[in-house]
Amino acid sequence: MSRNDSKYFSTTKKGEIPELKEELNSQYKDKRKDAVKKVIAAMTVGKDVSSLFTDVVNCMQTENLELKKLVYLYLINYAKSQPDLAILAVNTFVKDSQDPNPLIRALAVRTMGCIRVDKITEYLCDPLQRCLKDDDPYVRKTAAICVAKLYDINAELVEDRGFLESLKDLISDNNPMVVANAVAALAEIQENTSRPIFEISGHTLSKLLTALNECTEWGQVFILDALSRYKAADAREAENIVERVTPRLQHANCAVVLSAVKMILLQMELITSTDVVRNLCKKMAPPLVTLLSAEPEIQYVALRNINLIVQRRPTILAHEIKVFFCKYNDPIYVKMEKLEIMIKLASDRNIDQVLLEFKEYATEVDVDFVRKAVRAIGRCAIKLERAAERCISVLLELIKIKVNYVVQEAIIVIKDIFRRYPNTYESIIATLCESLDTLDEPEAKASMIWIIGEYAERIDNADELLESFLESFPEEPAQVQLQLLTATVKLFLKKPTEGPQQMIQVVLNNATVETDNPDLRDRAYIYWRLLSTDPEAAKDVVLAEKPVITDDSNQLETSLLDELLANIATLSSVYHKPPDAFVTRVHSSAQRTDDEDFPEGSESGFPESPANPANGLSSPSTARQSAPAYATGAPVTPPSGAPVPDLLGDLMGMDNSIVPVDQAATPTGPPLPILLPASTGQGLQISAQLTRQDGQIFYSLLFENNTQVPLDGFMIQFNKNTFGLAAAGPLQVPQVQPGSSARTLLPMVMFQNMSQGPPSSLLQVAVKNSQQPVWYFNDKISLHVFFTEDGRMERSSFLETWRSLPDSNEVSKDFPAIVIGSADATLERLAASNMFFIAKRKNANQDVFYFSAKLPRGIPLLIELTTVIGNPGVKCAIKTPSPEMSPLFFEAIETLLIG
Amino acid sequence: MPVAASAIYFLNLRGDVLINRLYRDDVGGNMVDAFRTHIMQTKELGTCPVRQIGGCSFFYIRISNVYIVIVVSSNANVACAFKFVVEAVALFKSYFGGAFDEDAIRNNFVLIYELLDEIMDFGYPQNLSPEILKLYITQEGVRSPFSSKPSERPVPNATLQVTGAVGWRREGLVYKKNEVFLDIVESVNLLMSSKGVVLRCDVTGKILMKCFLSGMPDLKLGLNDKIGLEKESQLKSRPTKSGKTIELDDVTFHQCVNLTRFNSEKTVSFVPPDGEFELMKYRITEGVNLPFKVLPTIKELGRTRMEVNVKVKSVFGAKMFALGVVVKIPVPKQTAKTSFTVTSGRAKYNASIDCLVWKIRKFPGQTEPTLSAEVELISTMTEKKSWTRPPIQMEFQVPMFTASGLRVRFLKVWEKSGYNTVEWVRYITKAGSYEIRC
Secondary structure (H helix, E strand, O other), X not given: XXXXXXXXXOOOOOOHHHHHHHHHOOOOHHHHHHHHHXXXXXXXXXXXXXXXXXXXXXXXXXXXXXXXXHHHHHHHHHHHHXXXXXHHHHHHHHHHOOOOOHHHHHHHHHXXXXXXXXXXXXXXXXXXXXXXXXXXXXXXXXXXXXXXXXXXXXXXXXXXXXXXXXXXXXXXXXXXXXXXXXXXXXXXXXXXXXXXXXOOOHHHHHHHHHHHOOOOHHHHHHHHHHHOOOOOOOHHHHHHHHHHHHHHHHEOOHHHHHHHHHHHHXXXXXXXXXXXXXXXXXXHHHHXXXXXXXXXXHHXXXXXXXXXXXXXXXXXXXXXXXXXXXXXXXXXXXXXXXXXXXXXXXXXXOHHHHHHHXXXXXXXXXXXXXXXXXXXXXXXXXXXXXXXXXXXXXXXXXXXXXXXXXXXXXXXXXXXXXXHOOOOOHHHHHHHHHOHHHOOOHHHHHHHHHHHHHOHHHOOOHHHXXXXXXXXXXXXXXXXXXXXXXXXXXXXXXXXXXXXXXXXXXXXXXXXXXXXXXXXXXXXXXXXXXHHHOHHHHHHHHOOOOOOOOOOOOOOOHHHHHHHXXXXXXXXXXXXXXXXXXXXXXXXXXXXXXXXXXXXXXXXXXXOOOOOOOOOOHHHHHHHHHHHHHHOOOOOOXXXXXXXXXXXXXXXXXXXXXXXXXXXXXOOOOOOXXXXXXXXXXXXXXXXXXXXXXOEEEEEEEEEEOOOXXXXXXXXXXXXXXXXXXXXXXXXXXXXXXXXXXXXXXXXXXXXXXXOOOOOOEEEEEEEOOOXXXXXXXXXXXXXXXXXXXXXXXXXXXXXXXXXXXXXXXXXXXXXXXEOOOHXXXXXXXXXXXXXXXXXXXXXXXXXXXEEEEEHHHEEEEEEXXXXXXXXXXXXXXXXXXXHHHHHHHHHHHHHHHO | OOOOOOXXXXXXXXXXXXXXXXXXXXXXXXXXXXXXXXXXXXXXXXXXXXXXEOOEEEEEEEEOOEEEEEEEOOOOEHHHHHHHHHHHHHHHHHHHOOOOOHHHHHHOXXXXXXXXXXXXXXXXXXXXXXXXXXXXXXOOOOOOOOOOOOXXXXXXXXXXXXXXXXXXOOOOOOOOOOXXXXXXXXXXXXXXXXOOOEEEEEEEEEEEEEEEOOOOOEEEXXXXXXXXXXXXXXXXXXXXXXOOOEOOOEEXXXXXXXXXXXXXXXXXXXXXXXXXXXXXXXXXXOOOOOOEEEEEEEEEEOOOEEEEEEEEEEOOOOOOEEEEEEEEEEOOOOEEEEEEEEOXXXXXXXXXXXXXXXXEEEEEOOOOOEEEEEEEEOOOOOOOOOOOOOOEEEEEEEEOOOOOOOOEEEEEEEOOOOOOOEEEEEEEEEEEEEEEOO
């Protein structure tokens, strides 16, 4: 029989530590060894035995390898808490690292690397250096990993001592395991630094691919994972790599298989030949399926990865849907993942079989699984139009079983099916209504109520049904209350008879006066006002046609999918999250360099404005340039603010001594363009301009009263316009005395009242006050006020976006008269308007600049400016998913460039 | 990053630490407490083997009465981690003589620590081959297969063998009698509908090998699989011999098999490890010979009675027989009384698994015994939900039968000393998940 170490766990209760101390110092070898075992046993169960440090270390110098290993194990655990005493061990370590037995040499280096105490680390360098060049491959493979350990403790030391070079030499070692460990160490070091340390060249690549054949299964994983960072130059190279990697698919080790799959998928992106791709897909299917006969935990990892793989290459497993059928005894986590993949692989061809399976699952025991199965049927209905009817009949069969949670889940998915195929399957509503009283879950209730409201005109007793819910309105969860409110409004709009009218009053009362839920109250008030002012408008709003939904649940976005596929077999692929979403370790220095390309000051005022010789119009330039300073709330006061009223006052020969408005309340600023001259406005002059400050759009207005009476009660209204600009609140202008002026900033919102038709910069404004008629005037929207602050793109994503857009989306325009005098000044000025500099290149004698900007709702603008600095003539090209915006953009850029 | 673990813990079912080994500094020593409070003591246990708690992720497997938990804080290779645990357990079992449970761990904790230090370095798995590790990690009391061998002392060049290209076989082995045992073990997985339609059916097979061969032999295995035979006839420009050929859907090999050569020449050639190992695994979905057909009729007679009739038909040759046949027929929880008649074997009602269990120790081919049972149920007024009939499950072993039809055509052994080898081949088919819905 095996040994009986368990006795070391049992202890005599009294004075354990002193007793151990005594035994550790015993003169008998066996007693000492037993004592150390007891110490390790105590350490394992969580007792603090750090006080025995000196005594244990005293046992270190021994010929007995087993005892030595135990002492080393103790050191790894406690050296950190006793750094001063740890130095006691150094001598033995150094001595051991020169032992004639390679096992002991390796053990010494391996253990030293695990002890994160500065004093030990200092002494590690020399032994490590020796061991990296040791004759014995076992020592070298251990030393290779040790470099990675040391790098984690003290990166500088590793670089100073040239360990990285030694490590790189080991890639050419004749022993495959040394190569594999060196690759693992280098790959890890590379991951923790931004500097290029381990660049895989074509030469390294072929060397490592050869090593693949010889190293252990784990070594193959290290190498495949490291090589997956390699970007093949062209399709041919990619094909070559793939050819060398495919044999790995037959390996019994699942980690080797998944790493090989990762590598093949990455290289496949480059391969253009459809035959080769088809062939590879065929080769990958069987090994992936085989993973499903492994341990359930491994199956789970495989299934999470397969989920990603079928999103990118659905053909690989298109014919294998049967292998994802759940076994009765599969663990629940395996069943859930299989179900997800079955939905993804479901097609018109196999849907009948799949539905039979789902139906079977829907009668199983585990409630969560049953619910997911029912939901799966709904998702298939939404995904496969031709199968929708069959899916619905299965759902109806399930509803007839009358298992409470099955019915509820079915109703939730049927609501979605109605939204996907409006006016198609309403005949089943009657059946649904039979189950009404069994519903007790909020989501199911809300779904049923939604159905009743949506189809109120076809359900004869819709009002009764809703009324039955209304009784418990105050007790319902918010989700149900909101649906009840909306459904009742729908019912009322569709059947404006007495019953619904009473109901609506009850609901509105409940949802406004009696509730604390702001969402509910707001929604109720909106309905109330709509109904009381304009029932027709209410109809337009509430009964508007809804967009048809699609099944995009659990579909990952392309860029995320790319990243996850590059991380196959890792945690990231299991969580379906990019690594930085859950790995907290911060790698410094990588990000900073990017920012440095761009001078700071994009948000502060511009100091350099006078020096701009080519900029013919210098005075508006100054005015505009002080705007951003004002915008960021820097304390800009009078110089430019005061003169305006003065000047006008003098002009009109009015007394200017009274300061009419509170300066603090109405900020002053640069002169604004006059939109309504005093001559037109019977003495009222309005100057206004759209501005952007702190990410918000404002309408900056100046009212000058040249009439004989004080003006008050100012109101403003905007006509429908391309961007749907509207006032975010009422205009706040105090009474304006004759001969004085008032300035205000009106916050604006977008997408409120949008006009149809081609984009136009026209903004029609109406202003009225209590004393005068309504004044109408036109303003011009300058597109750059919409450029958002987050418009900066990384160079790579810029290129990607540029490439991804078709050429038809590119529009260009020449500005023959514009001169760019100084590139820096221009860049800064553009940056202040949220037009961000990406890159610059020389083309013959011309400079080409690239910028990015972003319009609200995430519409990117990619801009290319070509000019010869100091000479007239600028060519501007713009590429964007919304090319119809380009005329507006050209107007804006012209203003910006002129300054 | 192929790192597989920052720390590894072995816990018993109560959550006591049996073994803990920290490999990297990026996880705290107390992370095991998080595992205990957030996974072990909650309903979460068993719902998902990969979990994130705080900044750390936990992977866990339960093996007998032990939880093996791996903790990481980086984007570790999960596949690698789980495979490592599986292999490590196999390694421990080989050291302890088969058992892996709480007692075995407590009794061998020093050895386990020693092995853990050897098989993983800084979170990177190293060599886990039992054959090689036993060369230099030996503890008294360990059952070593070498004890009867000539070389009692550890071989001096152990380190070369750990890292060598043939990292799974040591040099200098000598046997008086050179023997190879091949076991072809197949598991049939079946899912059949109540109407007898095969919904899913596949065979997962493995070839287990036990080698007692001297020196460094080169082996070559020939099967009656289609691709291999075609390739062979191509090479020898001879037409394929008639006879059954089968199509393997997928094959995976032990690391000793030269994969590149398999890919190009379709031959399975290898230098085997000493002793027992799993040479290859394969999967077949086409042309499976099902050994048994099951025809159930279950009638619910009102609220309180059920009538169960099950006929099991053996479809293999009349001269063969199956062993250890068990048919588990599920019945509702509220079963009160059962009575049976069987034409063969014995049946009883097992209340702990809610099944009628019908056992037939020896089941000849081409026969069809039946079971008829009457089941009385306790009538319950509250239970409105109808009974969700789980599938009938079957267990069996059929010696000298392969559901796939796979046969070993040859096994060639070359060794430079040119000795003769004796080869033994056995076939057996077992039930994997053999389910019939009813």
